[in-house]
Amino acid sequence: MLTFYLFPISYAFLSFPVAALLFTLPFLLVQYRRHGYVNKYRALLLYLFLLYIMNAVYLILLPLPPSVHNEPPSVSYAQWVPFHFVLDILKETGVDWERPSTYLRLLKERALLQVVFNVLLTVPFGMFLRYYFRTGWLKCLLLTLGLSLFFEVTQVTGIYGIYDYPYRLFDVDDAMTNTAGGMLGFVAADWLSSRLPHIDKLDEYVDLAAKRVSYTRRGLAFLIDWFVLNPVMAVLAVLNVPVPYVIAIAAYFIVLPYFSNGQTLGKWFVRIRVRGTGNQLRLRELLIRYGLLYGVVGGANALMVSIGARGGGSSIAILPLLLAVFAVNAVFGIHLVMCLFNRKRKLFYERRSGTGHVITQKPVKSGRKNAG
Template sequence: MLKFYLFPISYAFLTFPVAALLFTLPFLIIQYRRHGYVNKLRGALLYLFLLYLMNALFLVLLPLPASRHNAPPDVSSYMQWIPFNFIQDMLRETRVVLDKPSTYMHIFQERAFLQVLFNVCLVVPFGMFLRYYLRARWIRCLIASFGLSLFFEVTQVTGIYGIYDYPYRLFDVDDLLLNTLGGLIGFITAEWLSSLLPRIDKLDDNLDLSQKRVSYTRRGIALMLDWIVLLPVLVITGDYSLPVAYVVVVIGYFIIIPYCTNGQTLGKLIVRIRIKGSGEELMMRELAIRSGLLYVLLGGLNVCFVSTGFNSGVIEILFAVALFVVDAWFTIHLLIRLFNRDKKLFYEAKSGTTHIIS
């Protein structure tokens, strides 16, 4: 019986790194938008909740049939609608003899009892999360726990919504009742958890976002979002003259737009940061130096090399070597700044600009 549960749990842990990687980008964007920063406790709880959901889903679905065209189960009905039928199962299967107390411990080894215990425990973390993290009331926890259990049961009885020809697990109303009970137990248990951890709705009290440093991760996400917008434009305009189109686009997007928005591009707007100059208002000269050095000069040299291609002429070879040296220097420069957070990147130091949380 234990192996039946360990198999899906091991798969959940093996696939969790991939799920966490896919989860990270939307998680960071939502945290930056909603709270202005990423709180470690809040982040740890959300990743633990993701791990729990994966374990719960794998426990419900695995093991899968060997083929999509599975045989129908040998039962008269795919539904079990009699409430508390698990009590009859326990009485029928148990080796407990009522007039012999020494046999009472056998009940904890019975398949029917372990199945009941599993169904209750399955949704306990869900109820704890609802109360502690979402500050949900008991009625909301009751409805959400029932809804989660109903989702599990419908997924099973439909053969994962038609993927399999026949259900490989049955719909059981007792599972609904026991899962919902587990959610309410988790709701009650969260009261004890709340006494050990800080209140989730008080984490941002007395927080001064102006004193928090803008991380390179946050800046990198903003840059990635900006280039998601810009790359289609460059692809379209690149049919004419890529270097010229590149210079026009980056000047318009990284100099003109931030000047009009006081330091924000679309990517920076999404993650709630902006460029700040030496004064209250960002000056065109500061943006021209900053983006000119980074995008027009450094980026432009790479675009020119890619667009013109590599030839075996002396000038092309010298240009390729010089570009390699420049790119290598910038990579080392960036890595040093990643570990030395107090110092600015070269284009920030020359322009007198920095990033702040908006």
């Protein structure tokens, strides 16, 4: 019986690194946008929650049938009688009720162990709901019941039609015991909360102005900016607009930040902005900053791509350009790595322009105070 549960748990732990990698991007975006920074304790809890959900899903799905064209079950697809597990325990047990020494055999009964497992399966869910997500008991009850019904429906539909027939039945007892486990976790979280940091106070003494803007955060802003900008440049190119790269860069990275005091869409999303030497970002600072970055480094690469797209010249004729672009990229790459490992070292275009990044404060929502 224990092996039956260890098999899916081992698969969950083996696949967790891949799931964690996919989870990291949306996690960082939400954390930067909502809280302004990444709290290590909050991150640990959310990754533990992801690991728990993976274990729960694997436990209710695995092992899978050997083929999608599986055989129909020999019994009904559903069990609708509440507390039917009591009859299963009484029918299968080897306990002699007149001999107390045999009561320990209950701990080895399949029917009883299945009930215990179904309760324990959702205990962490109830604990996370109350401790981290701050839900009340009714919401915890409904969400745990919903999770259990999701499990049962997934099983009874053969993973929503992937398999020809259900390979596990819908059991109302499972829904009941899962829900009971969630509520047990909700109660246990009250004791846990008194011994762990309060989730709603993690950001209470955090000074965002004193925090360093990481290269990870800047990289996310970069990805968002170019996710927006690439289609714009493609449209400009299709419309035969002259020098689409120059126009797009000037409009997006110079004009837009000048009027938004240092923010592009990507920087706004992760709550950072470019700051200059004064309170207001100056046009000269933006011209130097992005002229060096996208004019020199980016411009060399854009020119090579443009010549390649036009099928321009022989390989010998463009060889000097290729070597020059390679040299520019190599020097910039080495410079970037050196800045990554030395926090005091600034990127060359920031040092020349006198600019840098700061975290923006979350705007305070205005509203009327309640009378009285």
